[in-house]
Amino acid sequence: KQLLTQLETVNERNNYNLQLQGYGTTNSKSLKRLFDQSIDYKPNVILYRDSAGWCPYCEKIWLQLEEKRIPYEIIKINMRCYGDKPSEFMRLNPSGTLPVAIINNQVITESNVIMSKLEELFPLNNPLLPTLISNPNKYNRIQGLYALERKIFSTWFSWLTSRAAATSAGSMDYYLTILEHELSKDSSGPYFLGDMFSLVDIMFTPFLERMAASLPYFKGYEIRTSKFPYLLAWYEAMDSRETYQGIKSDYYTHCHDLPPQIGYCHSLEGSEQFSQEIDGEAWTVTRSPNDCFEPMIPKDEGIARRDAVRQSIYNHENLVKFCLRGVGSPGFPKVSAPLAGQKTN
Template sequence: MRRTRMIKLYDFPQSPHCQKVRLALSEKDLSYEKVLVDLTKNEQKTPEFLRLNPYGKVPVLIDDEEVIYDSTIINEYLEDEYPHPPLLPAQSGERARVRMFEDFADNSFTAQGNLLVAELRKPAEQVDRERVQRYRADLLRVLEFLERQLEGKEYIARTFSLADLAFVPRLLMLPTLGVEIPARLRNVLAWSERLKQRPSVKQLQQELASA
């Protein structure tokens, strides 16, 4: 790990948004201290935590005196402060593409995954099977869109970036959610396997397995 200023991450291990930040920290080889915020105990709503983030959400990152919340803003901050290795392309058009796809990942892939997780965690007799099928279909539609976007590319913006990183947390959970990437989505399958070979993603998989 590279020596840096003191970085502290307020984290809940199962949160995909926290995982997104942990992936960025790992990609940049930054050492940091984790502070557990137990969402099951509503610790994110305590007065102490609300002083860090008035929205009462994780993650929150503290870098010396700087307090930053929201996973997308945190990762952009890390890119600004610790630019090597870069997770944003040099060209403005490609940077815009990364930001659009990161937003798309958060709002169309992670969000639908979260709804599916919440539904599947209900007692069996309370699970709405129609909702489950609808959420799974929504996730597959995102993958079909990505199939077209990945044509001729190894990564969304040609090189690995914050856009790819944003999809990883829920990509790793697809088997648990009962979603299989269809064989016809060859670009997505190759991209997914490529992501899983990255040390940062392997580390996240190990963390999830031991959680």
């Protein structure tokens, strides 16, 4: 901790302290986000999201709130694969699903409805949808893009949990080619609606993020590649957004948190080079992060190392429990999510 204090910059230290108070850049630690409001401000939005940041539907709401800079409180709830949910949460939402939002005392339990309500109630906070009057061309594309997102999700999910090879790869090629075409339609910018970052991008983000990690790992199929140049430009544009940098997870986490959530993911022959890379079997101590398969954010090694140390200090109690888990006794009821990678003792 003393060494970190010596090495970190003043801006890094100030930002970290601001994050703990509800300000600063987007991050996973804060339990309240105040943006431009005073420290004693009581937000009208409460977001119940998963503790580990795994849930893709929670991610959509989280990113929307950050982009719109709507003050909100966070209550973290464990996912079902890690055991029973708190009784007070089950009283709020008997189905136990996440996310849940309380907006102006109204409980909403479906992610797309939450997103619509936030746009409706906070129209002056960075509007994330064009209107028919302001931009009819962009507006008229929205529903078709939403439908495409569901088709791509379905194709990815079906392939990930099946043993099919060539047929599913062909289906993925087909829909990603359509996706490329859609991204190429508006040359004003890299997003789905050109120069306008919108709810469409937010809808696509969680699963395109997980696809970039899981398809190489399990199927040996890359999508973040020059084969799909417009999609690659979209990924790079997303990575440049400060909000997304504070939310985005890593490839290793996605590849190991998906099976507990969706069931067994079948690996195909030819995926080993990617799984070994993502699992760290090909890593060396002296290897540069910029040489890794996964694009690194931030790209500056010093910032990345200091942030890793800072996160370890912040989360040290859970890290100690994690390291000592082998000396405990099995819990009850048994849950399905592993606590670590396959090679951890």
